[in-house]
Amino acid sequence: MGVPAAVGHLDADCFYISAERVRNTFLLGKPVGVLGNQGAFVIAKSYEMKAAGVKTGDPIWEAIVKCPHGVYLKRDFRWYEVLSRLMLDVVREFSPEVEYYSIDEFFFRVPSDSERSLQETAEVMRHRILQQVRVPVTVGIARSKTLAKLISDQAKPFGALALVDPEAERALLDRTAVQEICGIGERRAKRLAEYKVFTALDLALANRKLIRSLLTAVGEALWFELNGDPVLPLYSQRPPHKMLSRGGAIGKPSADFNYIWGWLVRSLERLIEELEYHRVCAGRLETWVMHYDGQVGVGKVELNGPTDRFDLLLEAARLGLRRAWLPRRTVARLNLVATHLQWPGSVQRGLFDPPAERAETLARLKREVNDRCGRFALRSGATLFVNEFYKDEAYSYEVCDVRGKICF
Amino acid sequence: MLAETAALLPFLVLFLHLCLSVFICGSFFFFRGAMFGGIALSWSALPLEVLEQDELRRRVHERGGEREVQFLFRDYAPILPVWHEGQLRLVTWGNRRRDSRRLPCTGWTWLATVEAGGWSRCDAEPIDIPATMGLENGVWYQVRQGIRGLLVRDEHGAARVYMICEPASYYYRVMTRSHWMPVLIGERF
Numbered sequence: 001m002g003v004p005a006a007v008g009h010l011d012a013d014c015f016y017i018s019a020e021r022v023r024n025t026f027l028l029g030k031p032v033g034v035l036g037n038q039g040a041f042v043i044a045k046s047y048e049m050k051a052a053g054v055k056t057g058d059p060i061w062e063a064i065v066k067c068p069h070g071v072y073l074k075r076d077f078r079w080y081e082v083l084s085r086l087m088l089d090v091v092r093e094f095s096p097e098v099e100y101y102s103i104d105e106f107f108f109r110v111p112s113d114s115e116r117s118l119q120e121t122a123e124v125m126r127h128r129i130l131q132q133v134r135v136p137v138t139v140g141i142a143r144s145k146t147l148a149k150l151i152s153d154q155a156k157p158f159g160a161l162a163l164v165d166p167e168a169e170r171a172l173l174d175r176t177a178v179q180e181i182c183g184i185g186e187r188r189a190k191r192l193a194e195y196k197v198f199t200a201l202d203l204a205l206a207n208r209k210l211i212r213s214l215l216t217a218v219g220e221a222l223w224f225e226l227n228g229d230p231v232l233p234l235y236s237q238r239p240p241h242k243m244l245s246r247g248g249a250i251g252k253p254s255a256d257f258n259y260i261w262g263w264l265v266r267s268l269e270r271l272i273e274e275l276e277y278h279r280v281c282a283g284r285l286e287t288w289v290m291h292y293d294g295q296v297g298v299g300k301v302e303l304n305g306p307t308d309r310f311d312l313l314l315e316a317a318r319l320g321l322r323r324a325w326l327p328r329r330t331v332a333r334l335n336l337v338a339t340h341l342q343w344p345g346s347v348q349r350g351l352f353d354p355p356a357e358r359a360e361t362l363a364r365l366k367r368e369v370n371d372r373c374g375r376f377a378l379r380s381g382a383t384l385f386v387n388e389f390y391k392d393e394a395y396s397y398e399v400c401d402v403r404g405k406i407c408f
Numbered sequence: 409m410l411a412e413t414a415a416l417l418p419f420l421v422l423f424l425h426l427c428l429s430v431f432i433c434g435s436f437f438f439f440r441g442a443m444f445g446g447i448a449l450s451w452s453a454l455p456l457e458v459l460e461q462d463e464l465r466r467r468v469h470e471r472g473g474e475r476e477v478q479f480l481f482r483d484y485a486p487i488l489p490v491w492h493e494g495q496l497r498l499v500t501w502g503n504r505r506r507d508s509r510r511l512p513c514t515g516w517t518w519l520a521t522v523e524a525g526g527w528s529r530c531d532a533e534p535i536d537i538p539a540t541m542g543l544e545n546g547v548w549y550q551v552r553q554g555i556r557g558l559l560v561r562d563e564h565g566a567a568r569v570y571m572i573c574e575p576a577s578y579y580y581r582v583m584t585r586s587h588w589m590p591v592l593i594g595e596r597f
């Protein structure tokens with residue numbers, strides 16, 4: 001059977017609130033607000049709280065006046081990220097091409113060999129995410145990204161709608177104000193109003209060259225998209241991070257190779273934890289060495305293909321250290337930076353890499369043992385030379401493990 | 409000059425009297441009226457035998473279509489649920505109505521006071537106060553398990569519970585404008 005080429009947009013309904021309700025069903029049906037800015041503002045609200053007039057961005061003191069029975073929670077991005085990954089896993093079951101647009105929004109290409117109709121795909125996806133992640137989502141499927149997002153915006157909450165018929169598209173565009181289109185703000189809407197472009201349909205029917213002159217090439221792309229021409233690419237290979245990094249000061253400045261190598265391997269183990277957590281592979285590994293006299297050396301090593309394997313990254317780190325470390329100089333700090341990050345789904349195995357089976361079995365074993373027995377319970381023998389890791393368990397070498405921060 | 413001082417004397421006496429009452433109520437004085445408003449417990453979290461008690465009926469409220477019981481300090485006779493010897497019991501909250509001459513006339517005590525042994529002569533016993541939500545200055549916020557409390561006996565042998573509090577974290581202060589916060593079980597704001 002086969003379906004027409006289509007793009008989907010999946011968006012969780014009140015994601016932060018839904019995520020809190022996953023772990024605390026007591027919150028179901030109640031007006032709930034998540035606070036940001038150290039408890040000062042409402043950054044997300046449930047539909048019940050919205051009905052009471054609370055808006056995103058309201059200070060807590062206004063919110064409690066509008067909604068005295070609301071329950072206010074502290075935000076927990078780590079938890080939201082966990083659920084976001086689970087949702088991504090489900091979307092990937094439906095499509096090999098998924099763009100991680102934001103923590104609760106994904107674009108995906110509907111495979112042309114799908115057994116289901118587009119409408120069925122939207123409904124099954126919504127159902128599967130509710131079943132597996134327990135988060136309500138809305139799915140919109142259309143001929144282009146812009147149309148798909150417009151559909152899911154209007155089908156909220158808990159909607160599932162596929163619209164590829166031009167007549168139905170026209171009706172949708174006709175009831176959409178032009179500023180509701182992603183990328184058109186108030187200022188641009190005002191500009192368009194001078195030319196009697198008020199709705200998305202007006203924009204789609206306007207002269208393309210006029211739109212280009214008013215809104216540049218970005219606006220022209222939107223014009224194509226609204227007319228069902230998918231010109232915006234799906235960034236399925238772009239991970240949310242540009243790079244990940246681990247390292248910092250080594251216990252005491254040293255010129256001893258075994259000691260320095262031990263620290264570097266520990267940083268690599270931490271870096272791999274990060275890669276695994278974010279489910280990305282590194283295309284390049286940079287080893288940064290800051291010497292005691294202030295000199296900095298960098299060793300950049302291209303990997304044969306993006307990877308998160310310990311054995312391959314260890315070799316890259318060894319080569320990187322050789323390039324970055326000035327001979328016999330005392331080292332004060334070390335950093336490993338993984339760049340050119342990619343999703344594993346889009347990674348082709350390097351042709352010249354040694355067989356993966358043994359390395360992957362080892363990595364899995366290590367992960368399982370450490371999950372059960374504690375972090376770094378099973379670790380590389382190279383770290384044996386750094387006695388600090390063993391002498392004092394209370395000494396925290398993990399102070400720098402704040403996700404998303406580089407601590408050179 | 410002397411006459412002026414003499415005129416001020418009654419005020420001085422009144423001031424000293426006030427200081428004395430503050431001293432009697434101890435450092436707890438400053439909490440009165442300015443503290444934590446209360447807690448709510450979802451209906452389903454309470455055992456049947458407790459739900460049948462009269463004191464609960466007027467404390468039942470509805471939020472989002474679900475019943476809950478609110479225990480507020482401003483209630484005429486404030487009480488709190490506590491887990492004691494494996495059972496959920498309702499106990500008088502502090503000494504707001506000054507029934508006891510021996511105990512501080514508040515509903516709270518500092519964690520630092522407890523840790524410094526300030527209650528050691530009162531046969532105090534740490535207990536858990538189950539809660540689903542806390543209320544402070546009009547802000548209802550989620551509580552995962554409950555709040556730590558101290559169970560004491562007054563001179564008549566009646567049980568009373570004091571909520572344990574600590575200086576507010578920055579987050580809690582911004583959210584509620586309060587300078588104190590309850591010590592939560594297994595979490596911290």
Ligand SMILES: [Mg+2]
Pocket residue numbers: 011012013014015104
């Ligand atoms: Mg959303």
